[in-house]
Amino acid sequence: MPEFPFISISYRRRALRLVRDIWCGLLDLVYPPKCLVCGKMQPKYLCDACVEQIVYIDPPICRRCGAPLTEGRCLECAGAEFEFNSAESVGVYEGVLREAIHQFKYSRHRVLGPVLGGLLVEHMRSRGDLKYRAASIVPVPIHKSRLRMRGFNQSEMLAEHIGKSLSLPVLRDALLRSKPTRAQVDLPVEVRKENVHGVFQVKRRDAVSGRILLLIDDVYTTGSTADSAARALRAAGAEEIHVLTLARSV
Ligand SMILES: [Zn+2]
Ligand SMILES: [Zn+2]
Incomplete structure (x- = not known):
């Protein structure tokens, strides 16, 4: 009979999760020839046929929020004020790109980090x-409670890949998410701004002050998360803040 049932249950859960993560990681390495989106057996984690289905966001786009422009003007950010200078996204948050991000983030297939x-x-x-x-890269941080659950910060993995590929400095620990928040996608638009208000803190003022920063995240929805992070960076003296995300809801 366990003397501390709560401790033993939580310990067992964590141990099981660790075993599952290691197992999934090993499976990813041992059986790579499968697309994690469509399941087709071939030598890439995201197959060419799936990549071709990504809906890219090409110019003309809004210079402030990155939304595709339809009639020469942006209807998405009219009246909004952002602390960042610009935002851009690779593609639309739907179909293959959405599924790939889910596989990466929620099914924890880390191997998709370098692919994305x-x-x-x-x-x-x-x-x-x-x-x-000219930019230094800042990944949007996740709260330590989420980091414990997921095992990694998806934005940091993306940032690391960019840093390595383009020889740009990555400021991993410059920004901190000091409060846990609910996932923005689960919330109605009108409360998203409130959900992330004041949750970011700059830990290394010297690293961001006077710099051009490229803020990296996986998904841009209303811009509230990026805006909140940018507000903290701006207050710490950042010169310019540009946001780049994999996907954007349109
Ligand atoms: Zn595929
Ligand atoms: Zn716009």
């Missing part, structure tokens, strides 16, 4: 924008 990070790198190379060449 590669899409961001390709985007940056194809734009060839000066702001990207």
Whole structure:
């Protein structure tokens, strides 16, 4: 009979989760030739046929929020005020891209990190924008309770890949998410801003002050998370803050 049932249950759960994560990681390595989105047996984690189905967001886009422009103007961010200078996303948050992000984040297939990070790198190379060449990369942090659950920060993995591929500095510990928040996608639009208000803190002022920063996240929905993070960075003296995400809801 266990003397401390709560401790033993929580310990057992954590141990089981650890075993499952290690097992999944090993399976990913041992059996790589399968697309994690469509299940087709072939040598990539995201097959070419799936990549072709991604709906990319190409110019013309809104220079502030990155939404595709339909009639020459943006209807998405009219009246909104953002602390970041610009936002851009690789593609639309639907279909293959949405599923790939879910497999990466919620099914914890870490092997998709470099694959999805590669899409961001390709985007940056194809734009060839000066702001990207001078930037230091800041991943949007997750709260430590979520980090314990997931085992990794998806934005940090994406940022690491960009940093390595383009030889840009990654400021991993410059920004901190000091409060746990509910996932933005689960919330009605009108409370999303409130949900992330004041949850970010700059830990290394010296690292961000006077710098051009590229804030990396997986998904942009209303811009509230990016705005809240940018507010903290701006208050710490960041010169410019540009947001880049894998996907964007439109
Ligand atoms: Zn596929
Ligand atoms: Zn806009």
